[in-house]
Amino acid sequence: MNAVMEFIVSSVLPLIGGLCLFLFGMNTMGSALERRAGSSLKALLGKLTNNTFLGFLTGTGVTAVIQSSSATTVMVVGFVNSGLMTLRQSIGVIMGANVGTTITAWILSLQNVGALGSDTWYLDMLKPTSFCAVLALIGIVMYMMPKSTQKRKDTATIMLAFAVLMFGMDIMSDAMKPLTASPTFQNLFIAFGNNPLLGVLVGAALTGIIQSSSASVGILQGFVTAAILSGDAAATAPLTFGALLPIIMGQNIGTCVTAAISSIGTSVNAKRASMIHLLFNIIGTGALLIGYFVIDLAVPSTPENPMLFDQFIGPWGIPIAHTTMKMICVVLMMPANRLLEKLACVIVREPKKAEDTKEEAVTVLDDRLLQAPSVALARARSLTVNMAEDAVKGLKDSLYSLNNLSPQLAESIREYEDKGDKYEDILGTYLVKLSACQLTEDESAEVASLLHLIGDFERISDHAVNILESAEEIKEKKLILSDQAKSELTVLTTAVNEILTLSQKAFIDNDFKAAMQVEPLEQVIDDLKEKMRASHIFRLQRNECTIEGGFVWNDLLTNLERISDHCSNVAGCVIDTASRNLNLHESLRNARENDAEYEVLHKQFAEKYSIANL
Numbered sequence: 001m002n003a004v005m006e007f008i009v010s011s012v013l014p015l016i017g018g019l020c021l022f023l024f025g026m027n028t029m030g031s032a033l034e035r036r037a038g039s040s041l042k043a044l045l046g047k048l049t050n051n052t053f054l055g056f057l058t059g060t061g062v063t064a065v066i067q068s069s070s071a072t073t074v075m076v077v078g079f080v081n082s083g084l085m086t087l088r089q090s091i092g093v094i095m096g097a098n099v100g101t102t103i104t105a106w107i108l109s110l111q112n113v114g115a116l117g118s119d120t121w122y123l124d125m126l127k128p129t130s131f132c133a134v135l136a137l138i139g140i141v142m143y144m145m146p147k148s149t150q151k152r153k154d155t156a157t158i159m160l161a162f163a164v165l166m167f168g169m170d171i172m173s174d175a176m177k178p179l180t181a182s183p184t185f186q187n188l189f190i191a192f193g194n195n196p197l198l199g200v201l202v203g204a205a206l207t208g209i210i211q212s213s214s215a216s217v218g219i220l221q222g223f224v225t226a227a228i229l230s231g232d233a234a235a236t237a238p239l240t241f242g243a244l245l246p247i248i249m250g251q252n253i254g255t256c257v258t259a260a261i262s263s264i265g266t267s268v269n270a271k272r273a274s275m276i277h278l279l280f281n282i283i284g285t286g287a288l289l290i291g292y293f294v295i296d297l298a299v300p301s302t303p304e305n306p307m308l309f310d311q312f313i314g315p316w317g318i319p320i321a322h323t324t325m326k327m328i329c330v331v332l333m334m335p336a337n338r339l340l341e342k343l344a345c346v347i348v349r350e351p352k353k354a355e356d357t358k359e360e361a362v363t364v365l366d367d368r369l370l371q372a373p374s375v376a377l378a379r380a381r382s383l384t385v386n387m388a389e390d391a392v393k394g395l396k397d398s399l400y401s402l403n404n405l406s407p408q409l410a411e412s413i414r415e416y417e418d419k420g421d422k423y424e425d426i427l428g429t430y431l432v433k434l435s436a437c438q439l440t441e442d443e444s445a446e447v448a449s450l451l452h453l454i455g456d457f458e459r460i461s462d463h464a465v466n467i468l469e470s471a472e473e474i475k476e477k478k479l480i481l482s483d484q485a486k487s488e489l490t491v492l493t494t495a496v497n498e499i500l501t502l503s504q505k506a507f508i509d510n511d512f513k514a515a516m517q518v519e520p521l522e523q524v525i526d527d528l529k530e531k532m533r534a535s536h537i538f539r540l541q542r543n544e545c546t547i548e549g550g551f552v553w554n555d556l557l558t559n560l561e562r563i564s565d566h567c568s569n570v571a572g573c574v575i576d577t578a579s580r581n582l583n584l585h586e587s588l589r590n591a592r593e594n595d596a597e598y599e600v601l602h603k604q605f606a607e608k609y610s611i612a613n614l
Helices: 002-036 038-046 052-066 069-082 087-100 103-116 128-144 150-180 183-194 196-210 213-230 241-254 256-262 268-298 317-347 367-371 373-404 407-435 441-476 483-508 512-541 547-579 584-593 596-608
Strands: none
Touching: 002 052, 002 150, 002 213, 052 069, 052 087, 052 317, 069 087, 069 256, 069 268, 069 367, 087 268, 087 317, 103 150, 103 213, 103 317, 128 150, 150 183, 150 213, 183 196, 183 241, 196 213, 196 241, 196 268, 213 241, 213 317, 241 256, 241 268, 241 317, 256 268, 268 317, 367 373, 367 407, 373 407, 373 441, 373 483, 373 547, 407 441, 441 547, 483 512, 483 547, 512 547, 512 596
């Protein structure tokens, strides 16, 4: 019992602790790298084409940045599910992700510098314990510096996370030294060498459980480093190419578990993208195994002249083997990418009875995109643009309905309002989740701005229905507006049409000039509302309008004026973004009081939308 507890305390617990540090460092470093390269990553993913090779390069680059093929593939499933990427585009990216993940093995191989030994201080400085200590010191100084920018903090986080990752590997290697000396360990790897299929199963199971091929590769490299540092020839003997290559092959299959889980509940094409990932690795592993058996049978091995599979894999053997096998799979599978697509379509079939309901555009946000916050933010903004366009269309249709009401037009306006409610619910929930992600300062500001804007666009849709109801009331009750009232209403609705167009352009095109024209026009609309109310009172006194008509008139004026207020809020958000100021009211006040062009524009709009001569 004491021997078991001693083994647990001396080997198992340090191994678990080292693995936890390793996983934490890898995840933190990947997140910081993604934030540091957020805009570049977004641009990279935005330039995808149907060219499989370009997709391959994209997948390789993105995975090299975020240090996780699983994360890249999960994002790909999200892209396909959201309609941002076609199934064919996903094939190249998935292949690239499988190659990009091999960079992790090369990074971890820096640990092997410590296994080489040296008698000089400058080579000792390259050992992880020395190099990472210096790197961690630089990182923590940068992170804790006063007034440190977000980019500088991200760079410091990358340094600190890398140091934690390497220290985790160092702890794992030390914990594995007693394991490598045990006969059980040696017999286990001898069994893998004698039975490659067993090695494949073990590699797949280990990677599937911890859901990280990087971690399972790290464990293998830890074994190799520990065997070298132990100085025991018996410990290194079973760690041959023949024993470890099948485990690495199995890791390729095990890493598909995360993407397979992420595809649950997605569209048919998203499931097919996950299937392509699985097929690529299963077919590739099958081809590699066939090659393994052919070489094993064809090339004789003797104690005097052992073949490659019987030789110690060495400190750099795992990254070399990992990268080589991935590249062989890509060379084999890339020419057959269309066949791979067809095979995925055969396995994952379309539902027999597809529903005839029209797919709503508001359902295409996918939580999987949150793994790349810059991409998720771009998608959320794109949907907010759709929401803005629908809100403006609905409002302009409602203004048209005042003189041209029809059942079809009324139905269309209410559909726009219903979509606006769905947009607000889905975007609001998604943006709150996105705000909890690790974002840059600019990205955080944009999330806050979008949360504000979706409320304004939803309210514009509501006002569109209110105006429609006023038009319906006028028609149902056969209310008659005087010619003077009709002329004044035309002036006001024309002004509202213009402010809608300006605010829409300001937001969609991020047009600062258009945004600066909104506030003076909003003030003119406020003045118009008050003048039209006063004008209506005079008409009542002259019995030119009815009291019942006055209620509808007042509702119309209120709704139109409030629409201009929401347009002002939209323009204010654009001005805030340009000036990097999150105080909307301050931005609008500065626009009124400190902008020399404001009075000029106000005067022009006041003359353009005057009712004095009607």
